[in-house]
Amino acid sequence: xxxxxxxxxxxxxxxxxxxxxxxxxxxxxxxxxxxxxxxxxxxxxxxxxxxxxxxxxxxxxxxxxxxxxxxxxxxxxxxxxxxxxxxxxxxxxxxxxxxxxxxxxxxxxxxxxxxxxxxxxxxxxxxxxxxxxxxxxxxxxxxxxxxxxxxxxxxxxxxxxxxxxxxxxxxxxxxxxxxxxxxxxxxxxxxxxxxxxxxxxxxxxxxxxxxxxxxxxxxxxxxxxxxxxxxxxxxxxxxxxxxxxxxxxxxxxxxxxxxxxxxxxxxxxxxxxxxxxxxxxxxxxx
Ligand code: FAD
Numbered sequence: 001x002x003x004x005x006x007x008x009x010x011x012x013x014x015x016x017x018x019x020x021x022x023x024x025x026x027x028x029x030x031x032x033x034x035x036x037x038x039x040x041x042x043x044x045x046x047x048x049x050x051x052x053x054x055x056x057x058x059x060x061x062x063x064x065x066x067x068x069x070x071x072x073x074x075x076x077x078x079x080x081x082x083x084x085x086x087x088x089x090x091x092x093x094x095x096x097x098x099x100x101x102x103x104x105x106x107x108x109x110x111x112x113x114x115x116x117x118x119x120x121x122x123x124x125x126x127x128x129x130x131x132x133x134x135x136x137x138x139x140x141x142x143x144x145x146x147x148x149x150x151x152x153x154x155x156x157x158x159x160x161x162x163x164x165x166x167x168x169x170x171x172x173x174x175x176x177x178x179x180x181x182x183x184x185x186x187x188x189x190x191x192x193x194x195x196x197x198x199x200x201x202x203x204x205x206x207x208x209x210x211x212x213x214x215x216x217x218x219x220x221x222x223x224x225x226x227x228x229x230x231x232x233x234x235x236x237x238x239x240x241x242x243x244x245x246x247x248x249x250x251x252x253x254x255x256x257x258x259x260x261x262x263x264x265x266x267x268x269x270x271x272x273x274x275x276x277x278x279x280x281x282x283x284x285x286x
Contacts, residue, residue: 001074002102002138003044004170006263007198013043013263014279014286015076015200018270020047020059030063036272038071040279043263046076046105046173057092065099076140077101080109081121086130089121093135105140105173106131125163132168141169143199145177145186149220158193165195172197173265176204176215178248179224180255187261198262205249205266205274207242209235246274250281257285 006013016037021027037045045067049060057079064075079092096104108124111117121127128139141164144157151157161172172195177183187199206212212231215221223231227248234241253264264286268275 003074003076003140004138006043007171011043012257012261012286013198013200013265014040015042015044015046015263015265016268016275017046017048017202017265018063018268019050020063021270027059027062030066030270033268033270033272034067034071037268037275038067038073040275042073044074044076044103046078046265049078049080049107057095061095061099061101064101068100074103075101076103076105078105078107079127080107081124081127082109082111082117083115085118085120089127089130090134093131096137097135102136103138103140104131104135105142106169107142123160123163125160125167128164128167128169138170139168140171140173141165142175143172143186143190144175145183145201146175146179146221148175154189158189158195161190162193162195165197170197171262172199174200174202175219175221176202176267177221178206178227178252179222180252180259182222183256183261184259200263200265201256201261202265202267203249203253203256204269205246205278206231207245207271207274208238209241211269246277246281250278253278253282254285257282 018033021030047060047064050056060077064077067073067075077096081089106124106127124141128141131137131139143161147154147157174183183201190199230244230248234244256264266275266278
């Protein structure tokens with residue numbers, strides 16, 4: 001099923017992001033996570049793609065295939081393009097078709113000095129146009145409530161985001177954020193810019209101090225004072241930080257839901273306990 005059908009039926013989606021385990025030995029263990037996640041009946045599960053070589057993509061596909069055919073949940077496969085040429089993207093398209101994968105999150109990918117960049121796809125919008133012309137996928141794009149770190153300003157960010165949607169992105173999945181007001185303003189800006197596809201907020205429950213430090217350097221999300229207080233108070237107390245981080249994420253999600261957003265996309269970090277507790281907290285609300 002193409003996940004765009006969900007939104008055509010005005011359904012509010014619940015979805016998860018997971019990543020393929022790095023080692024062969026861990027691929028078996030992913031079943032324990034998938035069993036819990038799929039019992040929560042998500043509308044889709046997206047599978048990340050660590051850029052750098054087609055063998056990486058095989059892992060993403062392997063996991064997506066498992067989700068679709070063993071767990072009967074719709075997968076969304078992430079695909080980056082900056083380090084691939086047309087022939088490589090063509091072979092990814094072939095694999096997606098042969099596996100019956102219908103949903104793709106089309107991304108540029110982060111710049112990485114260790115990975116040479118190619119010229120065929122400089123931006124996600126180039127990949128989106130190409131997938132649109134050369135496949136029959138539901139295409140999602142990435143968006144950033146607080147601007148992508150490389151963006152000059154919000155105006156150019158909106159201009160290029162609109163380009164992605166005009167190229168064929170049927171929904172947008174957001175980078176994680178901790179301040180809902182920033183997300184609400186972002187959605188307003190999208191609507192003003194004529195971007196009328198569903199914009200799904202990405203939420204990551206923060207449950208340990210190392211994760212918080214990684215977040216600060218990686219995605220540049222701002223930390224509202226209420227959240228900073230939690231971190232300062234509990235960063236040396238694992239159990240307390242877990243409880244407080246979960247409660248914070250839940251309160252963020254409930255606030256988003258009462259404001260009629262199009263869905264919730266949960267960054268699970270492959271942790272089924274986290275996903276389970278969040279879903280338990282919103283079972284009668286979503
Ligand atoms: P783009 O849409 O190309 O945007 C990147 C920057 O270029 C922005 O500043 C944009 O404003 C600007 N821009 C866009 N078009 C133009 C243009 N025509 N001219 C000039 N500037 C332009 N990375 C992975 O490697 N694997 C993953 O699985 C993965 N999953 C992700 C999932 C989500 C939901 C999100 C939000 C991000 C994910 N990423 C992943 C990270 C993503 O690859 C990076 O954030 C990357 O730096 C940008 O990707 P993009 O698709 O948003 O790029």
